[in-house]
Amino acid sequence: MNPAVFVAKESFFPLGSDADVLAARRGVREWARDIGLTTLDSTKVVTATSELARNAVVHGGGGVMCLQVVRQADRQGLRASFRDHGPGIPEIELAMKDGYTTGGGMGIGLPGARRLVNDFHVSSTPGVGTCITIVRWRA
């Protein structure tokens, strides 16, 4: 069994506009610095945040980001969950493929964001909404 994950710190960010996406990015950047992520790991997790926060605003009709500092055994990391109440993702496997898009974008947001973090989890129910959780552990 994996050691339990403890939440050391938590904050919520509304996602309804460009300005909110910026605020979410800044929040993640600040906490990444606080827990001592490298510049590269911080850049990766902030970029993933930008993709997922935009998705929640543009495709999910707005939502919320829950940002946490998490601890598991002797490691520490950042966990961010992006929850929206949009139409949901009907076919998650398709949406996770590079180049697949329904929104007129390039279709790299979801699969790209997954490559930038250590853990990535999507749950989505059509008509109810989508929740995507990412974790970046300190190396």
Add this chain to the structure above:
Amino acid sequence: MAVERIPILRMGKCLLVTIQVDMYDQLAITLQNDLSRAIAAQETNCVLLDISALEIVDSFIGRMLANTAAIGRILGAETVVVGMQPAVAITLVELGLSLRGIHTALDVERGMALVERAAAARA
């Protein structure tokens, strides 16, 4: 949010854009439109986009850079993206954006030399 604009400086036949604020989608769209207009309005053969102050480039900003370069080329100007931080470059490639077709340089001086060579080759 108030409508912000990123200043576009003209140096001879070159346009210099130094992005010193956090980019968000509307600002990127505004810049792309302003730049396209500026290239078309006066004789311009190069655009230098200094992104050394940008802490991230995500898929939307990356697409704006690629679109700007493509529009510029059609209008007769070469675009060079200068000063991308190494962490930003690594992240962009992992994200899946390799920015093919965009000229890049480490700093403005090298970018200037690059576009001058490109312009000379065109002439």
